[in-house]
Amino acid sequence: MMYDKRYVALNVRVDESGDSRPLAIHWYDYDKASLYPIDEILEIKRSPAENVGSGGIRYKIRIRGKVTNLYYEGPRWFVEEERAE
Amino acid sequence: MTDRIIYHIDMNAFYASVAQMMDPSLRGKPVAVAGDPEKRNGIILAKSRQAKEVGVKTAMAIWEAKRQCPSITIVPPDYHAYKRYSRLFREMCYEYTDLVEPFGLDELWMDVTNSLHLQHCSPYALAVRIADRIRCELGLTVSIGISWTKPFAKLGSDIDPGDGIIEITKENYEQVVWERPAGDLIYVGPATESKLAHSGYVTIGDIAHAGDYFLQKRFGKIGFYLRSFARGEDETPVREYDPVTADTEYDIKGIGNGLTAPHDLTTLGDVKALTWLLSESVAQRLRAARMRARTISIGIRKAKDLSGYTRQTTLDAPTCLTRDIANAAMNLICENQPLDPEHAIRAIHVRVTNLNAMDIPVQHDLFGDADEVHKMEKLDLTIDALRQRFGNACVRRMVELEDPSMAGLDIARDNTVHPIGYLR
Numbered sequence: 001m002m003y004d005k006r007y008v009a010l011n012v013r014v015d016e017s018g019d020s021r022p023l024a025i026h027w028y029d030y031d032k033a034s035l036y037p038i039d040e041i042l043e044i045k046r047s048p049a050e051n052v053g054s055g056g057i058r059y060k061i062r063i064r065g066k067v068t069n070l071y072y073e074g075p076r077w078f079v080e081e082e083r084a085e
Numbered sequence: 086m087t088d089r090i091i092y093h094i095d096m097n098a099f100y101a102s103v104a105q106m107m108d109p110s111l112r113g114k115p116v117a118v119a120g121d122p123e124k125r126n127g128i129i130l131a132k133s134r135q136a137k138e139v140g141v142k143t144a145m146a147i148w149e150a151k152r153q154c155p156s157i158t159i160v161p162p163d164y165h166a167y168k169r170y171s172r173l174f175r176e177m178c179y180e181y182t183d184l185v186e187p188f189g190l191d192e193l194w195m196d197v198t199n200s201l202h203l204q205h206c207s208p209y210a211l212a213v214r215i216a217d218r219i220r221c222e223l224g225l226t227v228s229i230g231i232s233w234t235k236p237f238a239k240l241g242s243d244i245d246p247g248d249g250i251i252e253i254t255k256e257n258y259e260q261v262v263w264e265r266p267a268g269d270l271i272y273v274g275p276a277t278e279s280k281l282a283h284s285g286y287v288t289i290g291d292i293a294h295a296g297d298y299f300l301q302k303r304f305g306k307i308g309f310y311l312r313s314f315a316r317g318e319d320e321t322p323v324r325e326y327d328p329v330t331a332d333t334e335y336d337i338k339g340i341g342n343g344l345t346a347p348h349d350l351t352t353l354g355d356v357k358a359l360t361w362l363l364s365e366s367v368a369q370r371l372r373a374a375r376m377r378a379r380t381i382s383i384g385i386r387k388a389k390d391l392s393g394y395t396r397q398t399t400l401d402a403p404t405c406l407t408r409d410i411a412n413a414a415m416n417l418i419c420e421n422q423p424l425d426p427e428h429a430i431r432a433i434h435v436r437v438t439n440l441n442a443m444d445i446p447v448q449h450d451l452f453g454d455a456d457e458v459h460k461m462e463k464l465d466l467t468i469d470a471l472r473q474r475f476g477n478a479c480v481r482r483m484v485e486l487e488d489p490s491m492a493g494l495d496i497a498r499d500n501t502v503h504p505i506g507y508l509r
Binding site: 048053054 | 109
């Protein structure tokens with residue numbers, strides 16, 4: 001399976017102490033826009049992105065029952081997108 | 086007093102590892118980071134472990150490396166990423182102690198003597214934990230040396246460059262350290278090593294047992310340093326980090342810039358263009374540091390056999406003018422070699438030392454033109470201010486435009502202050 005590094009738009013809540021918590025991911029597929037709410041954050045840890053290289057602070061999240069990783073890299077956030085073969 | 090516990094942490098094949106981490110397709114393959122062959126600084130800066138195994142060495146030309154290993158992937162350096170990972174690496178170490186002293190981008194010493202009890206583990210176990218964290222969080226591997234002095238800790242991390250953790254204690258140092266070749270000791274380079282070897286000093290143990298007379302005669306002060314390193318008597322502290330100066334502020338002893346020219350320099354015009362370009366950057370940095378300099382030195386590398394020489398001159402009065410520095414540097418070059426294709430120059434380095442603060446009054450020459458110097462200083466400072474606002478390219482010297490291949494260079498902007506030496 002090949003992966004692409006895809007930067008995403010997010011809704012993030014920043015609390016009084018400056019900690020940020022991602023709430024939902026905006027996903028654009030051609031002309032279709034969808035919003036995926038993040039159901040749960042399972043783990044927050046600095047980690048390299050194994051599939052696409054580089055890395056950042058990794059949020060292990062659950063969206064619609066599926067566990068995936070969301071990375072915070074400097075000011076931007078990215079996900080590892082599975083490339084359609 | 087109990088012994089100190091000092092770690093020396095060394096990122097393995099740092100540049101190449103970062104390149105492999107950034108691009109998963111390079112993992113497990115021979116990779117080398119190299120300069121740009123077009124700009125003629127195309128030598129191997131770093132190589133991955135796989136490339137090292139087949140004999141690719143640092144400072145090889147790219148074609149040599151390709152002959153050695155045809156499947157090698159050459160990637161350009163990405164200093165931005167190196168700096169970022171170097172910072173993350175340091176920040177992680179600050180979680181264990183405030184005594185962290187970086188030594189280059191990829192190495193540092195840390196002193197955990199007084200903070201180890203907070204971790205509730207042995208020095209070795211903490212080293213394993215740190216190495217694990219760096220691997221899991223940054224995706225890079227390190228080797229760690231643990232000892233009670235900085236030179237021994239560094240030596241420990243060099244013994245096993247493949248993710249090893251080596252503890253050098255007062256019980257085992259005679260076996261571990263003293264049997265190693267003298268060149269493994271910090272500050273013993275090839276020149277010192279061959280000097281030592283001529284006198285029959287081959288291992289670090291030999292240095293540790295060297296006599297005062299020999300050391301004084303052959304090496305002077307540095308000889309005694311080396312012996313104290315070899316005996317584990319060095320007490321140099323791990324310097325505390327000062328967040329205000331962010332590891333960048335220290336007594337400046339000299340300012341210099343050097344560049345390998347995009348093509349060999351064979352005419353006065355070519356040499357002048359590069360010399361002025363370098364002098365401009367040096368003078369600009371000098372003025373930014375509010376300093377004046379008296380000694381101007383140049384370093385030249387010849388295109389023919391890559392041999393080099395350095396020359397220096399001391400001016401009558403300290404200066405911070407680009408004009409004075411560039412003229413002094415040009416005179417040095419012209420006095421020392423003819424400028425023709427036979428003596429083509431590959432690289433030039435301009436450096437100023439013997440610095441004085443700008444606020445110290447200058448004794449002017451009785452017959453010189455002090456007003457003019459003052460005017461020129463004001464002009465240079467005004468140009469600096471313009472450059473600060475609008476970029477270095479907003480005001481340029483005519484001589485720089487003569488050579489179009491150098492027109493795009495911005496030496497002051499691309500300047501990076503590299504780590505300072507161990508013996509400050």
